């Protein structure tokens with residue numbers, strides 16, 4: 001097949017060269033005469049002769065006086081079956097630490113295989129998208145409506161103003177946040193904000209405080225910078241405040257719905273953390289990931305609203321819409337968003353404009369609020385199904401009711417270890433996540449059961465099999 005703009009000479013030369021390289025023409029094989037080749041390719045004889053000359057000069061052909069052109073013996077080509085070898089990859093310190101920080105991912109299919117699960121598989125592991133809730137028709141409509149504007153909008157490194165205005169209104173009303181549009185930066189989900197803040201503020205020799213157990217995405221972003229990690233044990237009031245360090249750069253918190261325990265940070269702890277942040281100079285990062293899926297009419301107000309000069313608020317649409325959208329935002333004082341806007345061109349010039357405009361339309365039309373009402377009620381019913389199945393099938397256990405989010409936290413009775421429960425569950429065809437993967441230091445043994453992607457029937461059946469395996 002000819003490549004666009006390829007001359008006849010180049011086409012014939014390439015075809016012969018590829019024939020030799022791929023072994024179609026073998027060393028010692030005599031080529032047909034130039035007249036016959038010219039007829040075969042529908043080109044002038046001179047073109048063929050020019051190609052033969054070039055391939056002779058490249059060492060692919062030998063020309064013998066009486067027998068014409070013969071394929072030359074070539075040194076073997078490197079095999080392409082295995083990885084192509086090349087110069088050694090000299091990884092940066094950041095890359096080495098980022099790779100080390102990646103434990104087995106919750107949704108990693110390999111851990112299923114390792115567990116040797118039977119065919120009937122109920123997968124309660126965390127990190128999966130809620131099923132059947134994405135408002136596809138409305139989202140498609142919003143995308144179609146804004147396709148033209150998106151292509152012609154001037155790029156804005158913070159994200160389009162119309163989206164930031166709509167989000168400001170939403171966050172003031174729904175989260176009690178205090179902000180103006182210049183304090184908002186649209187991001188590709190919470191992870192992009194965590195990475196951007198980590199690279200802006202952390203390095204080896206600096207300290208970042210984080211909840212233990214806690215969110216592995218935040219830990220990985222912090223660890224990759226080489227900063228020291230300072231864990232705060234979590235209890236039934238949220239992150240503990242007894243052993244805060246005198247100095248730190250950042251403290252990462254999930255105050256509304258602690259990940260993974262589901263606890264809400266108490267008012268006393270909120271006040272203590274804000275007070276400490278003023279004394280230590282640390283910024284508080286509030287990861288508000290589950291706020292939009294709070295089952296009560298209204299989630300507890302944001303920490304950012306209590307101390308906008310000390311708190312950076314991260315939001316995401318991964319839980320309420322879909323993780324694949326990669327859509328979220330960061331709220332911080334304007335001088336912080338200004339710095340992030342100026343460093344952003346190094347990695348990503350602007351957030352994707354079309355998605356941002358569709359989001360603005362979805363927020364201001366009331367479509368998002370309607371979607372949330374439906375999603376919350378559906379998720380609450382899946383949560384309640386899981387909770388009552390656990391109470392029925394595993395009486396005496398104490399699953400923790402959660403106020404928001406997509407998984408349930410199940411502390412284990414003292415005679416069972418996390419790995420034993422995971423192993424026995426896998427043998428019965430049930431996947432679950434263990435809390436140990438989310439810890440920096442040893443603590444309460446517990447497993448996590450995600451429910452948002454499962455039907456009530458699958459939830460009940462999974463719990464029955466889990467309980468049978470653990471009895």
Ligand SMILES: Cc1ncc(COP(=O)(O)O)c(C=O)c1O
Nearest residue numbers: 189190191215259289316318328
């Ligand atoms: C604590 C926490 N933060 C953030 C997120 C979302 O991250 P992202 O917006 O990068 O998908 C999740 C998962 O949905 C989470 O559990």
